[in-house]
Amino acid sequence: MSDSAKMLTLRPIDRKHQGAMPDATTNASLALSPKHPGPAVVEIDERLFVASVGKAMKVLETFDKTTASLSLSDIAIRTGLGRSASQRFIYTLERLGYLDRDEQTKRYTLAKKVFRFAQSVVSSNTALDAAYPAMRELAEQTRETISWVEVDRADIVIIATIASTHISSINLPIGTRFPALSSSSGQVLLGHSAPAHIEKVWNASHESVPMRTQAKNAAEMMRILEAVKAEGFAVTEKNMEQGSISVSAAVHDRAGRAVGAINLSTLTTRFERPAAIRDLAPLVAAAAARATETLSA
Amino acid sequence: MSDSAKMLTLRPIDRKHQGAMPDATTNASLALSPKHPGPAVVEIDERLFVASVGKAMKVLETFDKTTASLSLSDIAIRTGLGRSASQRFIYTLERLGYLDRDEQTKRYTLAKKVFRFAQSVVSSNTALDAAYPAMRELAEQTRETISWVEVDRADIVIIATIASTHISSINLPIGTRFPALSSSSGQVLLGHSAPAHIEKVWNASHESVPMRTQAKNAAEMMRILEAVKAEGFAVTEKNMEQGSISVSAAVHDRAGRAVGAINLSTLTTRFERPAAIRDLAPLVAAAAARATETLSA
Numbered sequence: 001m002s003d004s005a006k007m008l009t010l011r012p013i014d015r016k017h018q019g020a021m022p023d024a025t026t027n028a029s030l031a032l033s034p035k036h037p038g039p040a041v042v043e044i045d046e047r048l049f050v051a052s053v054g055k056a057m058k059v060l061e062t063f064d065k066t067t068a069s070l071s072l073s074d075i076a077i078r079t080g081l082g083r084s085a086s087q088r089f090i091y092t093l094e095r096l097g098y099l100d101r102d103e104q105t106k107r108y109t110l111a112k113k114v115f116r117f118a119q120s121v122v123s124s125n126t127a128l129d130a131a132y133p134a135m136r137e138l139a140e141q142t143r144e145t146i147s148w149v150e151v152d153r154a155d156i157v158i159i160a161t162i163a164s165t166h167i168s169s170i171n172l173p174i175g176t177r178f179p180a181l182s183s184s185s186g187q188v189l190l191g192h193s194a195p196a197h198i199e200k201v202w203n204a205s206h207e208s209v210p211m212r213t214q215a216k217n218a219a220e221m222m223r224i225l226e227a228v229k230a231e232g233f234a235v236t237e238k239n240m241e242q243g244s245i246s247v248s249a250a251v252h253d254r255a256g257r258a259v260g261a262i263n264l265s266t267l268t269t270r271f272e273r274p275a276a277i278r279d280l281a282p283l284v285a286a287a288a289a290r291a292t293e294t295l296s297a
Numbered sequence: 298m299s300d301s302a303k304m305l306t307l308r309p310i311d312r313k314h315q316g317a318m319p320d321a322t323t324n325a326s327l328a329l330s331p332k333h334p335g336p337a338v339v340e341i342d343e344r345l346f347v348a349s350v351g352k353a354m355k356v357l358e359t360f361d362k363t364t365a366s367l368s369l370s371d372i373a374i375r376t377g378l379g380r381s382a383s384q385r386f387i388y389t390l391e392r393l394g395y396l397d398r399d400e401q402t403k404r405y406t407l408a409k410k411v412f413r414f415a416q417s418v419v420s421s422n423t424a425l426d427a428a429y430p431a432m433r434e435l436a437e438q439t440r441e442t443i444s445w446v447e448v449d450r451a452d453i454v455i456i457a458t459i460a461s462t463h464i465s466s467i468n469l470p471i472g473t474r475f476p477a478l479s480s481s482s483g484q485v486l487l488g489h490s491a492p493a494h495i496e497k498v499w500n501a502s503h504e505s506v507p508m509r510t511q512a513k514n515a516a517e518m519m520r521i522l523e524a525v526k527a528e529g530f531a532v533t534e535k536n537m538e539q540g541s542i543s544v545s546a547a548v549h550d551r552a553g554r555a556v557g558a559i560n561l562s563t564l565t566t567r568f569e570r571p572a573a574i575r576d577l578a579p580l581v582a583a584a585a586a587r588a589t590e591t592l593s594a
Contacts, residue, residue, distance in 0.1 A: 048388040053353040057393055060414060068421030091345040096354055110418050112449040115456070117357060117411035119472025124365030136462050140437055152409040159412070162459060165433050174471070175416025 052089075055081055059089045060098060060110065065173070069107040118174065121159070127259040128160055131251050131291035135162060135262055138287040142280065145170045147263045149185035149248065152177075154204040156186045159260070170244050170265035179205050181221060182212035184234035184248035185261035191229035192250065192258040198222055212236075233281045233288075235273060243268035247280045249288035254296040262288045349386075352378055356386045357395060357407065362470070366404040415471065418456070424556040425457055428548050428588035432459060432559055435584040439577065442467045444560045446482035446545065449474070451501040453483045456557070467541050467562035476502050478518060479509035481531035481545035482558035488526035489547065489555040495519055509533075530578045530585075532570060540565035544577045546585035551593040559585045 062070060062078045070078070076086040090108060093099040100111045122128065128148050139146040139162040148160040158176040163169065180186030180201060190198055202209070202218040215221040228234045233249045246265045250258040264284050271280060359367060359375045367375070373383040387405060390396040397408045419425065425445050436443040436459040445457040455473040460466070477483030477498060487495055499506070499515040512518040525531045530546045543562045547555040561581050568577060 044392055045388070048385050049392060050349050050353065050385055050389040052347050052349045053386065053389045054393055056347065056350040056353070057395070063417045064413070065416055065420040067417070088345050088347055089350065091342070092347040092350045095341055095346060096351055098354070110414055112418065112447065112454045112456070114411075114414035114418060115454060115472030116361070116474075117407055117472070118415035119362055119470050120360045120364070121407050121409065121411060122470045122472075123362040132460050133462050136436075136460065139433075150409065157409045157412060159409070163429050163433065165430050173416050173419045175412030175414070175419075177413075 055079070055085065056089045056093060059086065059093060060114070063108075063110045065176070069102070069105070069109045071105075071107050075108070125159065127251060127253065127291075127295055130295035131260065131262060131288075132160070134287040134290040134294070135160075137290075138262065138264065138283060141283060142264060142266075144280075145172055145265045147172050147185075147265070149183075149189075149261045149263050150259070151180050151186060151189045154180055154201050154206070156180045156183045156189070156261075164266075166270070168267060168269070170246075170267065172263075172265060179209050179212075181205050181209045181215075182236065184236040184246045185263045187225055187228045187234040187236070188248045188250040188261050189258045191225040191234075195222060198225065233285050235276055235281065237268065237273065245271055245273060245276050247276055247284045249281075249285045251288050251291040251295060253292075259295070262291065352376070352382065353386045353390060356383065356390060357411070360405075360407045362473070366399070366402070366406045368402075368404050372405070422456065424548060424550065424588075424592055427592035428557065428559060428585075429457070431584040431587040431591070432457075434587075435559065435561065435580060438580060439561060439563075441561050441563045441577075442469055444469050444482075444562070446480075446486075446558045446560050447556070448477050448483060448486045451477055451498050451503070453477045453480045453486070453558075461563075463567070465564060465566075467543075467564065469560075469562060476506050476509075478502050478506045478512075479533065481533040481543040482560045484522060484525045484531040484533070485545045485547040485558050486555045488522040488531075492519060495522065530582045532573055532578065534565065534570065542568055542570060542573050544573055544581045546578075546582040548585050548588040548592060550589075556592070559588065 058079045058081065059075055062075055072083065072086060072090060075081075075090060076083045079086060081089070090099060094101055094108070097113045098111050099108045101108050131148055135146045135148060143165045145164040146162045147158045149156050150159050151157075155177040156179075158172050158174050161172050161174055163171070178186070180190060190201060193201075198221065199218040202221050209221075210216060213221060213224060215224055233247060236246050238244045238246070244265060245268050246263060248261045248263040250261050253259050262284055264280055266276070266280070355376045355378065356372055359372055369380065369383060369387060372378075372387060373380045376383060378386065387396060391398055391405070394410045395408050396405045398405050428445055432443045432445060440462045442461040443459045444455045446453050447456050448454075452474040453476075455469050455471050458469050458471055460468070475483070477487060487498060490498075495518065496515040499518050507513060510518060510521060512521055530544060533543050535541045535543070541562060542565050543560060545558045545560040547558050550556045559581055561577055563573070563577070
């Protein structure tokens with residue numbers, strides 16, 4: 001689903017905070033941590049690293065949620081690769097079927113071929129399979145946006161979504177990312193992690209996390225996660241034009257690992273926090289419990 | 298959603314018939330047409346084509362719907378790149394965040410980062426936005442698998458899907474491809490194309506298309522598409538362990554272009570063809586009409 005006049009869109013975190021590769025193509029270190037780059041810098045072995053592949057991926061990554069089409073000049077400027085190099089990568093990616101060119105506007109868009117990668121990831125997801133019937137039931141009960149969410153490093157990623165049928169709703173297309181520690185789904189998923197892992201995620205988190213969670217350090221964050229774990233669900237709010245509110249519960253596999261979360265996102269115009277906790281959280285927790293039962297059966 | 302014991306999976310067409318690049322990285326021509334390679338061969342300008350990018354994409358493409366994880370040896374064999382080159386591309390893609398490595402099994406999987414590409418394509422899809430409420434209503438009416446489908450060259454691609462809540466159902470994850478001319482959604486979408494375009498698609502189609510459509514040539518195919526156009530919907534069947542049956546209707550934009558199709562897929566154990574035409578086709582056609590109205594409003 002996408003931005004339209006009727007839908008609000010949560011703003012995903014900046015590209016450069018997504019564990020992407022701002023400098024990977026031009027120098028030999030990959031900054032994985034925007035807040036504390038020191039410990040998280042990953043050295044690149046230049047004998048093994050194929051720089052042109054990094055540049056090509058940079059061209060593909062230039063197309064984001066808010067940018068459907070780009071001209072050669074746009075790409076050259078945004079990637080910093082220059083016009084001549086950009087032209088070679090665009091030509092290559094177009095020939096390989098990853099970019100489409102509009103003959104009239106001479107602008108480029110990502111081709112539908114990029115979907116095959118998402119297909120590969122989703123197709124082998126047995127946890128999502130097990131959770132889907134419960135998610136669909138929850139969608140029919142509430143008519144709200146229901147998503148399957150997993151943790152990826154310091155972010156959460158929307159892996160599957162059933163959009164709301166309300167006229168105004170939260171729009172969460174697959175692939176959308178948010179910082180894990182300030183997201184309800186990240187909190188229920190990380191609540192089950194070892195302290196050392198939580199500290200690592202805290203150190204690698206987006207700078208908005210302390211402000212949004214009101215935790216000043218990793219120890220305070222752990223106390224928040226402990227409370228979430230005891231509760232069995234998490235509720236977080238975002239202030240936008242209209243406020244959004246998000247309720248999540250974790251799904252566990254047979255080994256007890258939290259493999260993903262079921263998330264319900266709605267607007268504070270429909271549910272203020274107390275109403276979300278009273279009316280929505282039990283439904284979300286019940287859906288996650290059903291999914292856990294299916295997955296561990 | 299993915300393969301599970303309870304779900305049937307339609308087999309997507311072979312990788313090498315997906316308009317992929319079997320030879321693009323090793324020689325200078327891209328065969329886009331498996332049936333009639335002559336006219337559809339695209340020349341590659343080797344001064345512009347960056348061969349290493351083709352090889353890296355080949356590594357990513359090796360992970361498909363049925364292959365969640367691969368070892369270095371698997372990748373070397375499947376891509377034909379050899380062990381040493383494979384290692385460099387794997388290293389590069391892992392550093393860029395596109396591959397994950399399991400420390401225990403030493404096997405690789407596609408990382409969740411690949412989702413950002415799908416997000417970019419889906420987020421800017423105003424037709425899907427307009428169609429989604431009608432799709433969700435259709436899903437609630439029928440409990441069957443409902444998809445948004447678009448044409449990409451000679452294939453159709455599943456862009457969004459709402460999975461069935463039935464225990465046995467057709468599993469159509471996003472990114473799934475089928476030859477357009479033998480798919481109900483391809484038939485409703487191409488029924489509105491110019492004869493010259495249909496002939497081009499016929500020539501580029503997978504070899505299964507004549508058998509499945511029982512059309513011997515492009516002219517016969519056009520008569521089938523004319524009939525579909527007159528009907529307002531298409532119904533196709535596939536023989537699998539259990540038979541599947543698929544009903545589609547096209548959604549049009551303000552300019553009258555068929556921009557996508559709403560597809561319902563079910564099993565012949567629930568709906569034989571006459572029942573599908575009587576009970577399902579009117580619902581699918583009504584959903585597409587509502588989506589068309591929203592899109593052209």
